Amino acid sequence: MTTHESVTKPALPDVSGLVVGVLGGTGDQGRGLAFRLAKAGQQVVIGSRTAERAEAAAAELGLGVRGTDNAGCARDSDIVIVAVPWDGHADTLSALREELAGKIVVDCVNPLGFDKQGAYALKPEEGSAAQQAAALLPDSRVTAAFHHLSAVLLQDESIERIDTDVLVLGEDREATDLVQALADRIPGMRGIFAGRLRNAHQVESLVANLISVNRRYKAHAGIRITDV
């Protein structure tokens, strides 16, 4: 699909028929991901605390995107991206344990603090946002991905391709393969398996470094993995 595909890259499953939910789909990151996935032909449902806000955001996006409350979004989706703010992460997921049972959950939350010197990593008690999700959702297949995408680029309709890699973490090979395949659907993106959830913290908090890069170079930085 892209010039970055390597001959050694294992074949990934077809995810084109799966419904993707985006919890926190009215935020910048969630809306941007919903837009890119819907534009790539994926069926997308965005969730928000109130159905009305989600419906309004969905109508704005078009592309067949539907909006509903977080519980409905979780229930109606095969793969559920968690794009809520870090401070609502635990509460949102705890409330959705039942709706998310059996689903593939993709945590893309970056626990960060901010002060005058910029961004810095917060260390969740569980080790990372993804590990917190796994602890709160024992009946779900929790993965972590989509941490390093610029919400500005995601939402810019004039941009056709976003050339970046998506690091995908998780314990369950079938689940990480599906999430990699989902990332591959977006032009320019490539899903790369990058380890187990115990190594999610550094992937999540690398966003603090990308924020420093963005400040210094006036960029919307992302990352690529070389030699893959």
Add this chain to the structure above:
Amino acid sequence: MTTHESVTKPALPDVSGLVVGVLGGTGDQGRGLAFRLAKAGQQVVIGSRTAERAEAAAAELGLGVRGTDNAGCARDSDIVIVAVPWDGHADTLSALREELAGKIVVDCVNPLGFDKQGAYALKPEEGSAAQQAAALLPDSRVTAAFHHLSAVLLQDESIERIDTDVLVLGEDREATDLVQALADRIPGMRGIFAGRLRNAHQVESLVANLISVNRRYKAHAGIRITDV
């Protein structure tokens, strides 16, 4: 110099006349860095616990590389790369506080643990190896860089270019600029400022993820920052 140079990238100083020391220069990472820097025309001194081992490794490398004990290496160099194993990090640096005073120190140590499931991040009490170095060397200008380089690629003489970015962290702009310029000397490499030392932990421990990438894809993975 490379196609990755962006017009917005600030001009960097000339470091071609500076002497670069590599503490732990007989290890794979240190020897690889010494080789690449010497090959790029830099004056390089490698240090080891015993002068004899350093001299032997230097003779093997050729390219004008000298070898001596760690104290001599620190004393004779303008920029000192710390490439010692994590378990010798604190002791080595504590013993060199005087020799390293006033020097630019570049910590490239990745505190990792290993078990059956692969690599995982260790969290130094100070936050990161680089912050430990800064705490132990209050009279030095401590930066962090060169974490994500494959020792295999560095040491492979048949490889002319190593296409990867070098994330450079530190508090002192002049020091990080010099370290970026040093990275830029190696064909294919590019030094990118990536934040303060308080954000070094995730950069150091991202190596655990690259090890997972290497296992899955049989690669020698590195990273590139996009949009810079």
